[in-house]
Amino acid sequence: MLPLTESQIRGSLINASRKEVKDITLPSDFDDVDWDRLDYYGFRDRKAPRRGYVVVRIDDKPVGVMLRKSEVKPNNRAQCSWCRDVTLPCDVVFFSARRAGSAGKKGDTLGTLVCEDFSCSENVRRLPPLPYEGYDLEAARDRRIVELYEHVVGFAEAVAA
Ligand SMILES: [Zn+2]
Numbered sequence: 001m002l003p004l005t006e007s008q009i010r011g012s013l014i015n016a017s018r019k020e021v022k023d024i025t026l027p028s029d030f031d032d033v034d035w036d037r038l039d040y041y042g043f044r045d046r047k048a049p050r051r052g053y054v055v056v057r058i059d060d061k062p063v064g065v066m067l068r069k070s071e072v073k074p075n076n077r078a079q080c081s082w083c084r085d086v087t088l089p090c091d092v093v094f095f096s097a098r099r100a101g102s103a104g105k106k107g108d109t110l111g112t113l114v115c116e117d118f119s120c121s122e123n124v125r126r127l128p129p130l131p132y133e134g135y136d137l138e139a140a141r142d143r144r145i146v147e148l149y150e151h152v153v154g155f156a157e158a159v160a161a
Pocket of ligand 1: 080081082083084085114115118119120123
């Protein structure tokens with residue numbers, strides 16, 4: 001994805017109040033992010049670890065969603081709804097997002113199971129195990145990269161709706 005600046009990230013959040021946007025603490029490694037290898041940018045708030053933020057570009061415009069990690073523990077075979085990784089290198093947790101606008105003010109939220117450290121882009125770039133001889137692993141990987149992007153866009157659009 002195209003790199004995002006700190007002010008673009010802050011300006012992109014569709015479901016956060018002005019105060020919540022002001023309170024965001026970016027990761028300490030923000031300057032070293034390898035944007036070329038990301039389909040979306042996700043991070044946890046260093047100062048408020050239950051908070052997470054996810055930013056994806058839709059028609060080049062950054063759209064960000066603030067998330068809150070739920071206490072609810074998914075069962076241990078849970079799969080991330082975005083990268084659908086089956087090899088489970090990381091923990092998958094339940095996040096909820098307040099809906100944008102008046103629905104959110106009424107307390108309406110949207111939940112999703114996502115990799116705890118937002119490592120989806122890394123997961124989909126790993127070659128999957130070979131299911132059978134002659135299977136096109138590279139094509140499968142390319143498809144997963146496209147699907148990851150579509151899943152995150154779908155989620156951001158649902159929060160915005
Ligand atoms: Zn994932």
